[in-house]
Amino acid sequence: MDLLTQVVREAPVPLWVIDHQGLVSLANKAAIRFLGYRGEDDVVGGPSHDLLHCRRPDGSPYPEHECPIVGSGGSALASEWFVTRSGDARPVQWTTRSMGSRLGTLLSFSPQPRAQTQMVRDLRSRGPAPRTPAVQVRGELRGSMLRTIEARFTDPEFTTAELAAGAHLSVRSVQAIFAEAGTSPAAEIRRARLEHARTLLAQGSAVQTACLASGFQDPGTFSRAFRQRYGVSPSQVPALSV
Template sequence: MTPTAEHVADRLLLADVVSEAPVPLWVIGPEGSVVVANRAAVSFLGYRNELDLVGGPSHELLHRNRPDGTSYPPEDCPIICARGMEHQGQEWFMTRAGDPRPVHWSTRRLHDTGATVLSFTPTASDAVRHRAERRLRDAVPTSAPLRSRAALRDGLYAIIHERFADPLFSVADLATEAHVSVRSLQALFADVGRSPASEVRRIRLDFAHSMLERGHAVQTACQRSGFLDPGSFGRAFRRRFGYPPSQVRPLEASG
């Protein structure tokens, strides 16, 4: 049946609504390729336009690897493996530049076409935050009459190790998640001659160094260790280790 002018107008309107929706929307075809990526999704993932994405493999474009650089097999992907009408969860998606970003995602299967509609929103990684807060509570039992400063510091390190890859993670965020003031946070680290900011930076740099030793590129190590730009990463790395990141030699694989 030939579509009427009214039907064509409705389709164009629907396409415009999807394209301009503020929430990232992504449609995965039955074979796993990207059918639709609206502007919000394109922008969030750092691509130029939908032409960079449509027709490509959805799993690889969303999260070709995990935040630590290890491979992410499609058979382990909850989005690819989702069955039924609706699913949701927490994941890390990778931008075009390889920057990991925590998201909350939801899918709905379109049975008439076999396609899957995926929507996602950036989060503060609720799952990560809850794990870190639980470890902090475990380190400092509420039944204790006085909190052990050393145990509290251990809980703070647990949060840092969970969150350092987020470039927006700050000392203020650390204080909020630990339910202490920034001044108390600084005093806790001053006990051992350190500062919270320097410890976040040290953990980021140590992670970056280990990535370089495993053969990752400098840019990849920079992005996945929580640095916003290569310049600040390079300067901090040289101050920490005495040489630039480009001089790190990969460790030889053990036989």
């Protein structure tokens, strides 16, 4: 670990580095604590705008192209609000500074307690929102990833890591998003494959054909997973009412 990285990670001021694709490449302990995440794995590799404030405090969308932070490319200073992992809106003052063409942009921020008090009053005057911004965003991300799973599960190389890469999130972040719904990305990929295989088998496909066409590479693994889910072996499917 180089000296600069160590200094950033241990600094008392919340800091993180945004690369040229708008992704978080480094986040220090103070920033992670302020935003309510558990560790670097929850944010590093994820889209900076989404992790900071993809929704405004009232729940309305905040498009990335309107964000003054991502892509600022130089020095800037402004007041803004960030949304924590639990959905709390926190007003902050932030600054950015270019770290050169190779490293990207360094973002630092600090809370504004007075502004936060006024924001809470404003939000309360509008009445309670049915869902917090962060919860809504994670639900939308989960829905988008479920659609990706349905489109790609037949690819035997498609894994949780591939799903996370396509969503520009870390594997742990993706797992946390699915855990909120009581499932996991791996379980959803396996569910899609097994349901497809069951349909093929009911239509008369051979076990080997259904196995490979559904994204399974090993017949033994397929048979065990199928029996665990449906209580019968794949060869017994035609006898089931579908």
